[in-house]
Amino acid sequence: MDKYLIAHDLGTSGDKASLFSIEGKLVKSYTASYKTHYFHNNYAEQETEDWWEAICRSTKEIVKDIEPEAVLGISFSSQMQACVVVDEKGNALRPVMIWADQRSGEQMEKLTEKVGADRMYEINGHRPSASYSIEKLMWFRDHEPEVYQNTYKMLLAKDYIICRLTGKDICSA
Template identity: 25%
Template sequence: MLIRESELMSSQELILTIDIGTSSCKVCLFDLSGAIRATAKSEYPTLSPQPSFAEQDVSAIYSGIVQSVKAVLSKHSPSRVIALACDTMLHSTLLLDEEGDPLYPLLNWMDTRCQDELKSLNQEYQEKRFYFRNGVPLHTIYNLPRLIWFRKHYPSFLQSAWKIVTIKDWFLGKITGEWYCDYSTASGTGLLNLFDRRWDEELVSCAQVSTKQFLPLCEPDHHFPLQVGPFTHDTGLLPGIPVVWGGGDGPFANLGEGMFHQREMVITVGSSGAVRMCDHQP
């Protein structure tokens, strides 16, 4: 059987996927038929300098991503990779300066330091029915009580923060030079108005920050080219390939399993346990 040159070329093309998890980064190479060609995983720690604190060093996460990417490319030429896509743990919080560098370690979803702020917010949160706008209950994993904690304990960091982002926003900003947050990941902050699809000004103002301190919003299939820089140098990936913004690991698990209709449920057991079911409204 004759194989056309175009068919041979397409069979050699690969998609690189990066899952930024809580305790590790998982990287896969897929061919265009959807078959997995290589996988790798690198672990990184969560630090607890005080009770209820759960912090991570973004440079350790970046190093883990680079290590895993290099591992999957050790037997496949980087020139075969035609696109890169990301997903991420939800509910991470990171304050950046104007250079895009952290002002404070990353808070992941396990951080519960804002319990006192949570209690003081409860009455206002219920009275203003924020849940029916953002779809999330009042909880320590969301940004509102966390930002109020920063306002109380590190006001200069919050005031001087250029942007308030998630770990995926930071990573993609560093490797593309473009700063956006997809709707899926944004919904995990608890500050997204689900109906207007924008940062909710009233919610944000409760933390005494500005919507200008949050990134422009985009669809998960939004993409920009990979720029020349430390990441291309460290991994061998070719500059210019499209980097797809992706979204949150939980919602994407439902999508990947085809469980996105009412009364269909996905149970995920990893660093956390989660049960997720889709509905039309909160």
């Protein structure tokens, strides 16, 4: 029996699932789209359930002609800076602010004033940005305190999906 690997790329507009032979040859690929909700000029959100449904749909499509035991592994990559706030059970508390969401500009400015752009770069290798997760968490603290108080962890998109699949909140860099 041939053996396969599955790779998912959870992007801004959809999940692209690819089935590879164990030798690395692309066998099949399928993209399942989902929506991004843009509003208030600089808000951009997605629903975790849309991600999940897209992953299920794309996986079913690429494996429909093979035996399940032929799949040796599955991997995930995803859009960066999608801030998924979850409770202790791993449930998303609200729609996800994706990388394109810029509403936390005020929090970015306050963080830059307090820490300094150069120091932030020394700490994490990035300049301050309203698209990054720390600024988004600060926005929740300032504008959605009930979400902030109920947040157990913040996960990135791929990490949320891995948590949903395995029950473990694991982050890979």
